Amino acid sequence: MTEKTEILIEIKNLTFSRGSRKIFDDITLSIPKGKITAIMGPSGSGKTTLLKLIAGQLQPDSGEVYVEGLNVHQLSRKKLYQLRRKMGMLFQSGALLTDLNVFDNVAFPLREHTKLPEKVIYALVLMKLQAVGLRGAKNLMPSELSGGMSRRVALARGIALDPEMIFYDEPFVGQDPITKGVLVKLIKTLNDSLDLTSVLVSHDVDEVMQIADYICVISEGKLIAEGSKETLQHESTGYVNQFIKGLPDGPVPFHFPSVSYAEDLEASRKKGGLI
Amino acid sequence: MRKQTKVEIWVGIFVLMSLLALSYIAFQVSNFSGWKERPTYEVSALFDNIGGLKTRAPLKLSGVVIGRITAIEIDPVSFKARVHMNIDQEFNQLPVDSSVSILTSGLLGDQYVGLDPGGDEEVLEQGSEIEMTQSAMVLEELIGQFLVKFSESD
Amino acid sequence: MNGFQSLMQEIGRTFLEKVAVFGRGFLFILSLFSAMPSALLRVDLLMKQIYVAGVLSLPIILMAGLFVGMVLSLQGYNILVEFNAEEAVGSMTALSLLRELGPVVGALLFAGRAGSALTAEIGLMRSTEQISALEMMAVDPLKFVYAPRFLAVVIALPLLVLIFNALGVFGGYLVSVSWLGVDDGAFWSQMSSQVDWHEDVVNGMIKSVAFGLLIAVVALFQGVNAIPSSEGVSNATTRTVVHSSLGILGLDFILTSIMFN
Ligand SMILES: Nc1ncnc2c1ncn2[C@@H]1O[C@H](COP(=O)(O)OP(=O)(O)OP(=O)(O)O)[C@@H](O)[C@H]1O
Ligand SMILES: [Mg+2]
Numbered sequence: 001m002t003e004k005t006e007i008l009i010e011i012k013n014l015t016f017s018r019g020s021r022k023i024f025d026d027i028t029l030s031i032p033k034g035k036i037t038a039i040m041g042p043s044g045s046g047k048t049t050l051l052k053l054i055a056g057q058l059q060p061d062s063g064e065v066y067v068e069g070l071n072v073h074q075l076s077r078k079k080l081y082q083l084r085r086k087m088g089m090l091f092q093s094g095a096l097l098t099d100l101n102v103f104d105n106v107a108f109p110l111r112e113h114t115k116l117p118e119k120v121i122y123a124l125v126l127m128k129l130q131a132v133g134l135r136g137a138k139n140l141m142p143s144e145l146s147g148g149m150s151r152r153v154a155l156a157r158g159i160a161l162d163p164e165m166i167f168y169d170e171p172f173v174g175q176d177p178i179t180k181g182v183l184v185k186l187i188k189t190l191n192d193s194l195d196l197t198s199v200l201v202s203h204d205v206d207e208v209m210q211i212a213d214y215i216c217v218i219s220e221g222k223l224i225a226e227g228s229k230e231t232l233q234h235e236s237t238g239y240v241n242q243f244i245k246g247l248p249d250g251p252v253p254f255h256f257p258s259v260s261y262a263e264d265l266e267a268s269r270k271k272g273g274l275i
Numbered sequence: 276m277r278k279q280t281k282v283e284i285w286v287g288i289f290v291l292m293s294l295l296a297l298s299y300i301a302f303q304v305s306n307f308s309g310w311k312e313r314p315t316y317e318v319s320a321l322f323d324n325i326g327g328l329k330t331r332a333p334l335k336l337s338g339v340v341i342g343r344i345t346a347i348e349i350d351p352v353s354f355k356a357r358v359h360m361n362i363d364q365e366f367n368q369l370p371v372d373s374s375v376s377i378l379t380s381g382l383l384g385d386q387y388v389g390l391d392p393g394g395d396e397e398v399l400e401q402g403s404e405i406e407m408t409q410s411a412m413v414l415e416e417l418i419g420q421f422l423v424k425f426s427e428s429d
Numbered sequence: 430m431n432g433f434q435s436l437m438q439e440i441g442r443t444f445l446e447k448v449a450v451f452g453r454g455f456l457f458i459l460s461l462f463s464a465m466p467s468a469l470l471r472v473d474l475l476m477k478q479i480y481v482a483g484v485l486s487l488p489i490i491l492m493a494g495l496f497v498g499m500v501l502s503l504q505g506y507n508i509l510v511e512f513n514a515e516e517a518v519g520s521m522t523a524l525s526l527l528r529e530l531g532p533v534v535g536a537l538l539f540a541g542r543a544g545s546a547l548t549a550e551i552g553l554m555r556s557t558e559q560i561s562a563l564e565m566m567a568v569d570p571l572k573f574v575y576a577p578r579f580l581a582v583v584i585a586l587p588l589l590v591l592i593f594n595a596l597g598v599f600g601g602y603l604v605s606v607s608w609l610g611v612d613d614g615a616f617w618s619q620m621s622s623q624v625d626w627h628e629d630v631v632n633g634m635i636k637s638v639a640f641g642l643l644i645a646v647v648a649l650f651q652g653v654n655a656i657p658s659s660e661g662v663s664n665a666t667t668r669t670v671v672h673s674s675l676g677i678l679g680l681d682f683i684l685t686s687i688m689f690n
Contacts, residue, residue: 055565077569084567095562098554109566112573157566279473282480289484293588296595303617304523304598305624333622340618380516385622 008033008165008197009054014063016046016053023049025221026063031214036191036198038212040205041219047201048092050218051167054199055087056080067165085113088158088166092173094150096142096157102129103138106156113161128156131186133179148174155183159190165197166190172204184210209233315342315361316401320375325356326411327386328377334360334388341366344388360388362399370395374407386411454650460571461579461649468576478577482543483585487592489538494593497534498600501525505601506609515605516615520623522601527624527633528689531594533681536640539586540673544648547578548669551652552662575653579645586641587634594633632688639684640677647673 009031016024023046031037039047052058054065056072065072067083075083096105106125110116116124129135132152142150151171158166168187172180188211191198202208208215208229215232217225225232258264325347334342342362350357362369372393379386399405468475505521551574554560560570598620605611624630648669655665 052561057561057564081567081569084565087565089562089565091558091562091565093558095558097559097562098557109568112566112568154562279477282477285484286476286479289479289487289588292487293591296591299595300527300591300598300630301626304527304595304620305626305630331622331625333618340622380619387622 005032005035007031008068009199010066011050011054012064012066014053014065015061016049016058017061018049022221024053024060024218027218027221027223029216029223029226031197031199033197034191034195035213036187036200036211037214037216038200038202038208040202040208040215040217043203045218045220047218048169051089051169051199051201055084055089055167085161086164088161088163090151090155090158090166090168090171092169094142094147094154096145096150096153098142101139101141102134102145102153105142105153106160109157109161124160125156128160129153131159132156133182146174148176148179151175152179152183155186162194163196165199167199167201169201170203171200172202172207180204180207187211314364316364316367316399317345317359317361318399318401318403318405319357319359320405320408321350321353321355321357322377322408322410323355324410324413325358325386326377326413328358328388328411329386332385332387334362334375334390336366336369336390336392341390358388367398367400369399371397371399371403372407373399373405374409375405376409377411379412453654454646457650457653458646461576461646464569464571464576465580467572468580471572471577474573474577475581478581479585482539482547482578482581483588486539486542486585486589489542490535490589490593491596493534493538494531494596495600497530497593498522498526498597499604501530501597502601502605503609506605506611515609515611516619517623518605518611519598519601519616519620522605523598523620523624524629526594526597526601527629529633529681529685531590531597532633532636532640533677535590535593535637536586536644536677537674539589539640540644540648540677541670543582543585544644544669544673545666547582547645547648548652548655548666549662551575551578551649552655552657552665555653555655556657556662575649579649582645582648583638583641586644587637590634590637628689635688636681636684639680643676643680644673647676 007030011027011029014024014027015022027050039050041047049058053060054067054072056065056075059073068086070079070083072080072083096102097108100108103125106128107121110121110124114121126135126138129138132155134149134152134156137145137149137153142153145153151174155168155171158168171183171187175183184207187198187200190196191211200208200212212229215225215227215229216223217232328344328347330344330347332344333340334344342360344358344360346359348357348359349355369390370393372395374391374393375388376391377386378389393407502518502522505518506515509515509517509521554574560574563570563573602616606613606616651665651669651672655661
């Protein structure tokens with residue numbers, strides 16, 4: 001693997017804490033242009049936080065994030081907003097604007113950032129909705145959608161402006177197997193046909209393995225593995241092996257950091273708890 | 276888009292309602308239009324005592340407001356109070372020998388100027404002076420007079 | 430000694446926290462004003478927010494204005510009739526409404542109706558990541574969400590107060606002239622001789638603009654700083670109503686002492 005790939009997003013010595021908890025401790029990683037990079041890690045390990053740091057929505061304690069060679073956290077508000085026009089983000093919760101219906105939600109970035117005539121917007125929106133299989137839901141309000149549906153609408157909205165890079169936060173959660181397959185294909189096609197750079201946060205090892213070119217695994221504030229999927233698949237030990245095979249026991253802790261279970265139970269017994 | 280139209284119509288109705296309210300308050304409730312915009316002519320009168328008369332008090336003819344007090348000053352020659360008033364141009368047939376007196380509406384009400392028309396052929400016009408005036412009745416003076424008379428007759 | 434020390438420490442910390450809140454509030458107000466030009470350019474957004482804040486508050490303002498005017502003149506009549514001065518009921522009703530009750534009661538109702546809704550809306554938009562999503566779509570929430578709402582509140586309240594006042598006077602007319610039999614002409618002439626355009630009407634309007642600014646700042650600030658949870662948003666909503674109501678009453682005293690002295 002000596003093929004020279006252009007780096008689009010570069011994270012250098014990033015440290016970030018929430019209160020006294022360190023979410024990231026000196027992480028360094030780079031995301032190649034035009035590829036699908038998957039970020040994997042146990043729940044609560046800070047994958048969503050990492051996306052928000054890249055987009056400049058959170059300030060790191062130390063370290064830098066470069067997107068297209070620009071230090072995201074040093075940019076003026078105006079420059080940052082210009083950069084964000086090139087980004088699409090699919091939020092884990094969907095984050096649709098609740099006072100607009102599905103159609104207007106997808107049309108929203110087009111109406112805000114382009115002067116396209118309403119006819120063209122209509123055609124574009126229908127195309128994006130068709131791609132996620134929700135053309136028929138265009139008049140529904142976000143409160144009338146299921147979780148999986150709203151995430152697909154959010155995906156349509158994220159790709160409405162044909163961004164240069166797109167961040168997917170858990171696109172497969174809550175989708176049935178058929179939709180999952182369609183989404184996998186969609187992400188792949190988008191990436192290849194539009195020369196997008198995709199960052200995919202997901203737990204779904206199977207789907208990730210189908211499409212990701214490059215995989216990073218984070219756990220407990222550290223980057224514990226990175227490489228092409230072939231390299232990671234052949235790793236047979238340690239964290240990565242456990243994560244990819246989905247084994248409950250291993251070096252990756254399943255539980256949120258805490259005192260030992262026995263200690264907690266002891267404390268509850270002293271307080272007169274049930275056990 | 277249809278929703279936006281509905282919003283715009285309602286905001287239009289809202290603004291219209293508040294404009295109506297504003298003009299109601301301006302013209303019906305307050306003295307905004309007052310006697311400023313309609314043509315008026317100014318006359319003046321000398322009073323010994325104006326009591327509690329204030330500027331903007333009405334000038335009434337048989338109880339109908341026909342003008343308003345615009346200024347009150349001390350006449351430098353006679354040291355009496357000179358009261359200037361604007362009379363609506365509509366009432367330009369008032370005889371020149373009319374008399375004015377300072378009256379009180381109700382027992383505790385505000386003071387106003389009442390006009391009693393005379394019989395002369397000549398009429399009041401811009402700059403005229405009303406010669407016949409009757410000052411305000413000051414309660415303390417009335418009581419004083421009453422007490423003096425009371426003790427005299429004793 | 431130790432207890433005293435920790436008490437002082439506690440007072441000091443609380444004080445500094447309050448100062449920090451004021452500092453943040455001040456910066457927030459500055460950024461709102463800096464976004465005013467773009468809010469004025471987005472007529473569509475402004476319209477929608479005037480609809481939400483103004484038109485939707487109309488029913489409560491209409492009803493309240495009418496009843497307040499009716500009660501005022503009923504009470505006024507009962508007092509004035511003893512002095513044989515019941516014709517002054519019109520001017521008394523109009524003066525109380527224009528100078529005090531219109532702006533104050535209107536603003537209190539508005540804070541409860543529109544201010545609280547604004548805080549809840551912003552708080553929920555934050556907790557459901559809608560604000561984050563806007564930022565990610567390169568749409569500045571300051572220009573798209575906060576500034577139009579701020580401007581709409583500041584515009585809507587004076588208009589509502591005008592309507593409140595007009596209805597109040599009309600309610601007074603209904604009670605005193607149609608019901609209690611005060612003379613029609615005397616009612617209006619007393620009123621228009623007593624009520625001064627500048628002194629009473631304009632000053633009352635200035636008050637309502639000041640109250641509008643207060644409600645807008647409090648409601649937005651509470652919404653933006655609400656903890657993004659159900660409890661956090663509901664607490665912030667309560668704080669909006671409490672803070673802006675107290676603020677209105679305090680500010681009213683200050684303005685009255687400046688204007689009518
Ligand atoms: N607003 C916040 N305030 C305080 N702590 C937070 C906040 N948001 C997230 N955290 C903490 O940061 C950590 C990382 O959160 P994040 O949402 O990035 O996890 P994640 O990897 O995306 O998890 P998941 O796979 O479940 O979505 C979590 O442990 C959480 O406790
Ligand atoms: Mg997450």
